[in-house]
Amino acid sequence: MPLHITDYSDEILHDISFALEAGCHLCILGANGAGKTTLAKVLCELIDSDAVTIDGKSLRHMHGTARAKAINYIPSKLEIFDAHMRVEELLALSHFDTTLHIGDALERLRITHLKDHPCKTLSSGESQLVLTASALLHGARYTLFDEPTANLDPIRMRTLFHLLADDTVLQSKIVITHNLELAYKLGFDILYLEAGHIRFHGTADRFFTQSQLDALYHGSVKNLGEHVVVSL
Amino acid sequence: MKILFLLASLSLLIAAPFFGQIALPLDELIQPQSMAHQVFMQIRLPRVLLAFLVGGILSLGGLVFQVVFRNPMSTPYTLGVASGATLFTAIAIIAGLGAYSPLFAFVGAMMTVLILFAVASRFGGYNPTTLLLVGIALGFFYAAALMVMYALSTLQESYEILRFTMGSLDIVGFGQIGILTAATALLLLIIRYYKEAFKALLVSYEFAFLQGIHVKKLSYTLLFGVSVAVGAAVSLTGPIGFVGLIIPHMLATLYQQSAEKLLVPSFFYGGVFLVLCDLIARSLADATLPIGVVTSFVGAPFFIYLLLRGRK
Numbered sequence: 001m002p003l004h005i006t007d008y009s010d011e012i013l014h015d016i017s018f019a020l021e022a023g024c025h026l027c028i029l030g031a032n033g034a035g036k037t038t039l040a041k042v043l044c045e046l047i048d049s050d051a052v053t054i055d056g057k058s059l060r061h062m063h064g065t066a067r068a069k070a071i072n073y074i075p076s077k078l079e080i081f082d083a084h085m086r087v088e089e090l091l092a093l094s095h096f097d098t099t100l101h102i103g104d105a106l107e108r109l110r111i112t113h114l115k116d117h118p119c120k121t122l123s124s125g126e127s128q129l130v131l132t133a134s135a136l137l138h139g140a141r142y143t144l145f146d147e148p149t150a151n152l153d154p155i156r157m158r159t160l161f162h163l164l165a166d167d168t169v170l171q172s173k174i175v176i177t178h179n180l181e182l183a184y185k186l187g188f189d190i191l192y193l194e195a196g197h198i199r200f201h202g203t204a205d206r207f208f209t210q211s212q213l214d215a216l217y218h219g220s221v222k223n224l225g226e227h228v229v230v231s232l
Numbered sequence: 233m234k235i236l237f238l239l240a241s242l243s244l245l246i247a248a249p250f251f252g253q254i255a256l257p258l259d260e261l262i263q264p265q266s267m268a269h270q271v272f273m274q275i276r277l278p279r280v281l282l283a284f285l286v287g288g289i290l291s292l293g294g295l296v297f298q299v300v301f302r303n304p305m306s307t308p309y310t311l312g313v314a315s316g317a318t319l320f321t322a323i324a325i326i327a328g329l330g331a332y333s334p335l336f337a338f339v340g341a342m343m344t345v346l347i348l349f350a351v352a353s354r355f356g357g358y359n360p361t362t363l364l365l366v367g368i369a370l371g372f373f374y375a376a377a378l379m380v381m382y383a384l385s386t387l388q389e390s391y392e393i394l395r396f397t398m399g400s401l402d403i404v405g406f407g408q409i410g411i412l413t414a415a416t417a418l419l420l421l422i423i424r425y426y427k428e429a430f431k432a433l434l435v436s437y438e439f440a441f442l443q444g445i446h447v448k449k450l451s452y453t454l455l456f457g458v459s460v461a462v463g464a465a466v467s468l469t470g471p472i473g474f475v476g477l478i479i480p481h482m483l484a485t486l487y488q489q490s491a492e493k494l495l496v497p498s499f500f501y502g503g504v505f506l507v508l509c510d511l512i513a514r515s516l517a518d519a520t521l522p523i524g525v526v527t528s529f530v531g532a533p534f535f536i537y538l539l540l541r542g543r544k
Contacts, residue, residue, distance in 0.1 A: 046438055068444030075438070081302055082434035085490040093432050094443055118488075138443075 003071070003142050003172070005043060008051035012038045013196045016051075020172060022141060027183040027204075028176045030193035036176045039193065040144045043174070044073040054142070069096060072140035076147035078127035083120030087111075087130055090119060097139025100169060105133040110159055124151040132160065136169050144174045149182060161185060180221060184208055184228040192216060233486070241504040245284065248507050249276040252514050278403050283510045283523075284503035285412050286401070286465045287475055289419065291502020292495065293458040294476025296423070299433060299491055300451050301360045307476035308462040311367030315374035316344030317466040322381040322393045330392065334408070334467040341463030344370060349452060360451075399470040399524030401510050408468055415464035422457035423495060426450060431492045472524045474531035475502055478538075485538055 008016040012035045020026055028036050041047045045059045045067070052059040054070045062070060072094075080090070091102050106112045109129045114122065122130060128151050135143050148164070149157045164173060165186055177183055183190065183204070190207040192200035199216065200207060207213075208228060213221045222231045249272060250256060256276075260268035294307040308314060320340025324333040344367075351366045352359070382390055403409070423430065429450050432440035440447050479502045483494045506523070509530055513521040 044442065046441060063446065064444040066444070068442065072442055073438075079436050079438075080434075081299070081436060082490045082492075084484070084488055085431075085434060089431070089490065090435065093428075093435065093439075 004053045005051050008042055008049055018201055023171055025173045025188040026191055027188045028191045029183060034193040035196045036193055037146055040073055040146055040176055044071045044144055069140055071142045072135060072138045073144040074131050074135045076150050078131055080119050085119050087114050087117050091134050091137055094134045094138040097137055100137055105136045109133050125156055139169055142172045143170050146176045149179055180228045244504060244508060248280045248511055251511060252276060274405055278406050278409060279401050280507055281409055282403050283401050283506040285416055286469050287506025288499040288503035289416055289461045289465045290475040291479035292499040293462050295480040295494060295498045296454050296458050298480060300454055301364050303364060306364060308458060309473060312370035312374055313341050313344050313459055313462055314466050314471040315371045316340040318397055318471055319374045319378050321396050322378055325389050325392050326381055326385050337467035338463045341459060341466055345459040396470040398522030399472040401469055401523050412464050415461040419457045419461040422453060434491055472527055474527045475506060478531045478535045479505055482538060
């Protein structure tokens with residue numbers, strides 16, 4: 001059941017077309033302002049378009065639970081109007097995958113202690129983990145993670161890396177990130193955006209060659225074999 | 233604390249019909265033919281019930297509007313729904329159709345909602361800020377049109393319009409309460425039916441959308457339900473301010489829980505608040521004070537106190 005986007009253009013993005021097979025994963029990379037979040041919002045129909053299809057069906061004409069089960073987007077920050085809502089209540093709202101219990105999802109992210117906290121007391125890192133738990137409970141066929149490690153400490157980052165790398169609950173993960181080490185270790189296919197255009201789309205092996213990195217990052221990223229680092 | 237509030241409120245509701253300008257001795261009250269019995273059944277009881285329903289609608293309506301518009305200031309009044317009702321009542325009075333003024337008021341309220349929806353549908357997506365601004369603009373327009381009505385009216389008509397804008401809970405018998413009860417029931421049914429979706433709306437529009445909810449349809453349905461109920465309420469009592477603003481805020485401070493758990497308390501305590509204000513209005517002065525004056529006199533200082541306390 002492939003996800004397709006065909007010839008999408010707006011003020012930010014230009015001529016975007018690619019496909020992602022069900023069960024395959026993708027990392028979206030690119031400079032600030034390259035259009036990564038916009039692309040994510042187009043893919044999940046938060047920005048209206050006719051360009052996206054899943055399994056041959058236009059996402060625009062999918063409604064209700066069918067759309068929710070097809071694709072989900074996890075923003076980098078938890079924006080919540082009513083911050084009195086407790087973590088468990090929030091998670092119950094996106095609980096589509098009933099084979100997974102809320103307690104299990106919290107356990108996998110090691111945040112069981114947050115279950116009864118009101119959302120207003122969460123730190124930005126904690127709320128990012130809560131959002132990730134909601135992604136697991138939601139269990140969409142395609143899940144977009146927007147900067148899932150942006151606010152995490154090194155220990156939490158590792159927890160999240162293992163979850164993204166080893167998780168089998170979510171069929172297809174699309175991870176937007178600036179963290180090249182994360183993308184390198186995940187080994188998902190890479191889509192690199194530059195000023196709204198797709199500049200690179202291919203395997204991680206091809207992307208992380210030094211010559212390819214030099215062409216895109218002008219020498220500021222080094223592949224040391226075991227790790228990819230930013231050269232300051 | 234919550235139990236204390238509940239007990240005090242229930243006692244107030246039970247006691248309220250027994251108080252007023254005319255003392256009602258208990259021994260007379262139990263005789264079906266007595267004057268006291270008639271006053272109690274035909275005036276006091278309908279009045280308390282009217283106050284309770286109207287207060288409940290205004291408060292619950294305020295809470296729903298605040299969630300849908302993402303704005304703590306928004307109530308059905310902010311959007312011109314009540315001003316529409318007032319203007320149309322004025323038109324009815326000047327046209328010599330004063331007897332039908334509740335119907336005109338209801339039409340005025342509903343027309344305002346339809347104008348809002350029509351304008352909003354010209355925008356691609358659902359945009360609460362735009363809708364709010366359109367509502368405020370409509371409110372100003374109505375206020376100006378009301379001035380025109382005053383200018384065109386005789387002294388007697390002016391006075392009638394003025395009395396309506398002050399708000400009044402004067403009512404005889406239960407006839408008109410039937411319509412209000414039906415409108416209340418409709419609103420409560422809509423909210424109950426959409427309760428899960430309403431919860432998702434408490435997170436964010438984007439979140440609700442991603443859970444497969446048709447956010448625009450949900451918002452419009454909620455606004456429509458509230459407007460029908462508020463239209464019915466305003467048509468009977470005139471505009472009564474502040475209830476929709478103060479009660480949801482007070483309960484959020486008291487309960488510290490998400491708004492979805494405040495829906496029932498909002499309705500209940502909104503009703504209790506208006507019954508209390510009406511009791512004050514009937515007891516303080518020789519002539520009954522306009523109810524809208526009392527709600528604002530009681531509400532505004534208390535609201536400011538709450539805000540100051542919340543800052544600490």
